[in-house]
Amino acid sequence: MKIHWTRVANQNLKHIEKYLSQENPIAAIDTILSIIQTVELLKQQPVMGRAGRVLNTRELIISGTPYIAPYRIKNKIIEIIRVFHSSMKWVDDVEGEEACFKAVRIEHKIKK
Secondary structure (H helix, E strand, O other), X not given: OEEEEOHHHHHHHHHHHHHHHOOOHHHHHHHHHHXXXXXXXXXXXXXXXXXXXXXXXXXXXXXXXXXXXXXXXEXXXXXXXXXXXXXXXXXXXXXXXXXXXXHHHHHHHHHO
C-alpha cells in the first residue's frame, strides 16, 4: 500500500515542527521523524490504528508523543488526513465530520 499525506497533514507537520523548534530544535526534528516513521508502519499494518471518531477513518496514536494521525484507506492508498495534538477536540458531531473531510475534498478538486 502507498501512503498519501493530504496538504492539510503536511501543513500540520510544518506547524508542529515550527512550534516545537522554538524551544528545542532537536526535539522538533525527533518528533517529526517519529510521526513519519510511525505512519510508515501502516504500509505493513494498515489497520493498526484504532477505529476513528469519524466514519470510515482510523486514528494512529504516535507513541512517545502527544500526536494522533487520523487516516483512511481508499483504493489501496492510506490517506493521512491530518496530524493533531491529542489534547485538541477533533470531532464529535456531523458538523465536525464535515470539517474533517473538507480539506480532503478541496485537495481532490485542485488535482482535477
